[in-house]
Amino acid sequence: MxxxxxxxxxxxxxxxxxxxxxxxxxxxxxxxxxSQNASSSCSAxxxxxxxxxxxxxxxxxxxxxxxxxxVRTVKRCVFSESSPTPLKGSLKLAxxxxxxxxxxxxxxASALLSEDLVLYLGGSKLFPSSVPLAHRYGxxxxxxxxxxxxxxxxxxxxxxxxxxxxxxxxxxxxxxKTPYSRSGDGRAVVRSSVREFLCSEAMHHLGxxxxxxxxxxxxxxxxxxDPFYNGTVKKERGAVVLRLAKxxxxxxxxxxLSKSGELDLLRKMLDFVIEEHFASINKDDPDxxxxxxxxxxxxxxxxxxxxxxxxxxxxxxxxxxxxxxxITIDYGPFGFMEAYNPNFVPxxxxxxxxxxxxxxxxxxxxxxxKLLEALHPVLNPNQRSxxxxxxxxxxxxxxxRFHELFTTKLGLKGQEETDDGYLIAxxxxxxxxxxxxxxxxxxxxxxxxxxQLRSGTIPMEMWALQDLSRHKFFSEWVNMYLPRLQRxxxxxxxxxxxxxxxxxxYILRNWMAESAIRxxxxxDFSEVRLLQEVLSRPYTKQPRAEELHYAYRPPHWAHGLKxxxxx
Ligand code: AMP
Ligand code: MG
Numbered sequence: 219m220x221x222x223x224x225x226x227x228x229x230x231x232x233x234x235x236x237x238x239x240x241x242x243x244x245x246x247x248x249x250x251x252x253s254q255n256a257s258s259s260c261s262a263x264x265x266x267x268x269x270x271x272x273x274x275x276x277x278x279x280x281x282x283x284x285x286x287x288x289v290r291t292v293k294r295c296v297f298s299e300s301s302p303t304p305l306k307g308s309l310k311l312a313x314x315x316x317x318x319x320x321x322x323x324x325x326x327a328s329a330l331l332s333e334d335l336v337l338y339l340g341g342s343k344l345f346p347s348s349v350p351l352a353h354r355y356g357x358x359x360x361x362x363x364x365x366x367x368x369x370x371x372x373x374x375x376x377x378x379x380x381x382x383x384x385x386x387x388x389x390x391x392x393x394x395k396t397p398y399s400r401s402g403d404g405r406a407v408v409r410s411s412v413r414e415f416l417c418s419e420a421m422h423h424l425g426x427x428x429x430x431x432x433x434x435x436x437x438x439x440x441x442x443x444d445p446f447y448n449g450t451v452k453k454e455r456g457a458v459v460l461r462l463a464k465x466x467x468x469x470x471x472x473x474x475l476s477k478s479g480e481l482d483l484l485r486k487m488l489d490f491v492i493e494e495h496f497a498s499i500n501k502d503d504p505d506x507x508x509x510x511x512x513x514x515x516x517x518x519x520x521x522x523x524x525x526x527x528x529x530x531x532x533x534x535x536x537x538x539x540x541x542x543x544x545i546t547i548d549y550g551p552f553g554f555m556e557a558y559n560p561n562f563v564p565x566x567x568x569x570x571x572x573x574x575x576x577x578x579x580x581x582x583x584x585x586x587x588k589l590l591e592a593l594h595p596v597l598n599p600n601q602r603s604x605x606x607x608x609x610x611x612x613x614x615x616x617x618x619r620f621h622e623l624f625t626t627k628l629g630l631k632g633q634e635e636t637d638d639g640y641l642i643a644x645x646x647x648x649x650x651x652x653x654x655x656x657x658x659x660x661x662x663x664x665x666x667x668x669x670q671l672r673s674g675t676i677p678m679e680m681w682a683l684q685d686l687s688r689h690k691f692f693s694e695w696v697n698m699y700l701p702r703l704q705r706x707x708x709x710x711x712x713x714x715x716x717x718x719x720x721x722x723x724y725i726l727r728n729w730m731a732e733s734a735i736r737x738x739x740x741x742d743f744s745e746v747r748l749l750q751e752v753l754s755r756p757y758t759k760q761p762r763a764e765e766l767h768y769a770y771r772p773p774h775w776a777h778g779l780k781x782x783x784x785x
Contacts, residue, residue, distance in 0.1 A: 266329035267338055269346040270376030270388065276349060278490050279483070282397065290397050291366055294480055296471070296487060297351040302341030302373045303394025303404065305456050307438020311336040312457075312743040313750060315419050318432040322462055323388075324380050340435035340458045341373065341393035348375045348388075352396035356477060357470030357538025358588050360572055366474060367538050368398025371406060374466060385494075387466055388432075392458040405441045409735045410785030411457035412746055413726075414549040416734070418461070420726045420753040421546055426524045427517075428546040429463040434746070436738070445784045447567065454739075463545060465495055469589045470538035476592040485596055491542055507593055508601045512608040515586055517544035519612055522582040523619035527627060528725065529555035529656040531575035533565040534783065540585045551781040554725045556772060558649035558656045564728075566780045579616050586612060627660050628699070629717040631706040641699055648689040657725050658682035658769065664717030668703065668710045671696050681771055722756035723769050729776030730768060 275297065282298035284290065292298055319325040329335060337343040344350065352369040359367075373396070375388040391414070392406030406414075411434055418431040439456040467487070475484040492499050492510050499509045521544045525532065532539070533551035541547045553564025560576025568574075573581060590605055597605060624642045625631075649659055662676075662683040670676055674693065676683050686692060707713035726749070734745035752763045763769065 266326060266332055267335075267345055268323050268325065268378045270348045270378050272347065272349040272351075272376040274377065274490075274494070275351070275374075278486065281351075282354070284397075287395060287397065289395075289399050292354045292368070292397055293478065294483065295354060296475075296483065297353055297374070298397045299349065300352040300369075300373060300396040301344075301350050301394075302390055304342040305340055305435070305437035305439045305458065309336050309340045309342065309438075310436045310741075310743075311339060311433065312436045312738065313415060313434040313746050314339075315415075315430065315432050315750070317754075318419075318430050318462060321382075322380060322384070322386050322430065323378055323432065336435055339433040339460050340437065341390045345375055345388070350375055352398055353466060353471065354398065354474060355468055355470040355538055356474030357468070357536050358473070358585070359534075359536040359538065360568075361584070363473075363477070364536075364538075366398065367470060369396055370399040370402050371396070371404040372461075384464075386462045386464065389461045389463070389466055390458050391461055392456060403441065405439070405456040406458070406785055407441050407443055407454040408436055408457045408738055409445075409454070410550065411436075411459050412735050412738050413552075413731050413781075414461075415459050416731060416746065416749055416753065417549045417552060417726050418546075419750060420756070421528075421530070423754045423756055424528050424722060424725075426528060426530070426546060427521050427544060429461050429466075429541075432460040432462055434459055434743075436741075436743075443784050446780065446782055447784065463541070463543070463547065465491065465541070465543050466547070467491060467542045468538050468547070469540045469542065469585055469592070470536075471542065472592040473537060473588060476595060479595075481595050484592075488593075488596065495543055505601060505604075507596055508605050508608070511590060511593060511605045514542060514544060514589060515608055515612050516615055518582050518586055519579075519616040520544070520619050521546065522578050523616055523623055525578060526575070526620060527623040528722065529558075529575065531555060531562060531564045531573065531578065533568070533573055533781070535573050535578060535581045535585065537585045537588045540582075550785055551783055553728055553781060555656050556727060557653035558646065558659070559653070560650070564781055565783060567783045579613075579620075582616070583609075583612050626720050627717070628663070629703055629706065629713050631716075634702065637698070637702065641695070641702065644691070644695050644698075648686055648691060648695065652685050652689050654686040655682040655771070657722060659686055660721040661718070661723050661769070664714055664721045667714070668700055672700060719757055723759055724752050724756045724763055726753060727768075727772060727776075728779050728781065729772045732776065732779055 279296040282292050282295045287300050319330060338345055350373040353374060354368045357364055357367050372389050372391045373393045375390060377385050377387045379385045392411060395404035415431040415434040418428055421428040422430055434457060436457045437455060441454050441456045442451055443454050444451045472484060472487060475487060488507055488510060492506055493501050496510055496513055499506050503509060531553050539548040551565035555562045555575050561571060562575045563571045565573060586609055590609060621639060625638050630638050659682040662680040666676060666680060666683060676687055703713055730749060734749050737745045752760055752768060
């Protein structure tokens with residue numbers, strides 16, 4: 219197999235690279251609360267609960283003129299007023315991201331210990347000054363325009379500007395029906411909420427741009443689901459996650475305004491997003507929409523490359539799930555690739571593999587094309603040509619970022635572009651041939667010594683590297699890799715240290731999430747919290763995580779685990 223053959227296996231016609239403390243919140247702090255008694259038995263301690271502002275959004279955008287929380291087609295607005303429906307039965311604050319609550323929402327220790335916190339985090343009580351809204355958006359789902367979608371089970375509570383001057387939008391997911399619920403019940407179940415809570419925080423600690431999850435509240439309210447769409451309906455329980463992002467606007471937020479010809483609102487949303495979130499764009503620049511588009515193209519390419527660097531497959535990368543701020547949002551049937559395989563599809567409902575891990579760069583391009591279509595009516599012919607020309611550069615932007623990330627993962631400092639590209643593509647091809655574990659191959663390359671690699675004495679516990687080393691070209695690759703490493707680092711220890719800082723030892727493997735979910739469904743959230751703790755330091759070897767084999771081969775029982783869109 220020659221160099222070109224290997225390289226082209228990873229490229230597309232258009233050059234898109236294909237492949238590519240247990241916290242103090244311990245058990246005793248799990249607050250149980252009977253939501254029916256909420257208002258009578260609990261008074262808000264206002265000084266500890268953040269007061270939200272809603273002014274910017276409400277003053278900028280017209281609200282739905284029609285009142286009432288019934289399902290309908292909504293026109294000429296960006297938000298509908300809609301209040302969370304309190305969950306029934308007892309509420310439990312199953313997990314919190316103490317860091318998110320403290321550093322993003324300025325919650326102090328007394329607030330974290332207050333018994334009524336669960337009511338705010340679960341949607342039974344409103345934060346002071348909150349005006350809850352449901353956002354109207356549309357989207358292309360699996361390649362086709364799906365019309366109006368919107369927040370069908372989420373409520374935007376308002377925004378909070380913290381002591382550091384950062385503004386965060388607070389959103390509850392699973393908090394009940396809205397005008398956008400279509401045939402849904404407005405709820406989210408425990409298993410999908412655990413997955414969203416854990417993965418948002420894990421991605422943040424991996425350094426991938428993402429929405430955050432501040433808390434997970436679980437209720438006794440029965441929610442009926444057919445988890446594998448095979449006719450077996452199961453009683454589950456409703457849960458609510460408090461999610462935080464600088465903005466929850468999506469590509470689909472602009473698409474619906476453009477598709478329905480609401481061009482004043484389209485301009486208004488663009489102006490708002492640019493002014494609030496794109497500080498480098500001058501609001502008086504006549505070409506500001508092109509500047510905005512090119513910035514989203516750039517950041518989206520970077521986000522997808524970062525997904526690839528941690529082996530993350532979103533699972534439902536529709537335009538309604540692609541943020542205008544290019545952060546990862548709407549965690550559903552996502553998955554981290556284990557055995558390296560560009561065709562890995564985490565979502566069992568995705569029969570055609572549209573959202574396979576290796577297709578994500580192209581999916582990003584498709585979604586950006588849809589964004590450009592949405593901007594079409596507000597661009598003049600010249601601006602359209604510039605925007606198109608910029609979009610043509612997406613594959614290169616993506617490829618450059620992918621290359622940077624993977625050279626860093628391999629410890630290849632300095633510029634030796636052609637050879638480094640070859641080293642990366644060669645390695646990935648061997649990983650594919652040997653089904654070597656993506657995460658642990660890179661991690662164990664960080665942990666193995668140059669001497670062990672050179673002499674071919676890879677320790678047995680380096681299981682992913684053992685798998686890789688069975689490839690017939692492995693020693694050929696090592697013979698190219700080692701001299702390159704030596705040129706880049708003063709010592710092998712320094713090389714190992716820097717590589718360990720970018721190659722995680724722990725990711726949210728499906729079996730780990732599943733094990734925590736099985737316990738959570740029996741009301742034991744200890745493993746959710748343990749995973750949250752472990753995944754907050756993914757680059758550091760941790761004794762408890764090792765005992766639980768979080769960096770080992772997936773257990774036998776986990777073979778054939780499935781995740782569907784049901785949530
Ligand atoms: P998702 O696949 O989670 O991004 O959701 C796609 C669309 O379906 C969004 O408009 C959601 O609000 C809506 N949706 C998903 N599940 C439900 C549900 N249980 N109740 C109401 N709307 C839902
Ligand atoms: Mg969504």
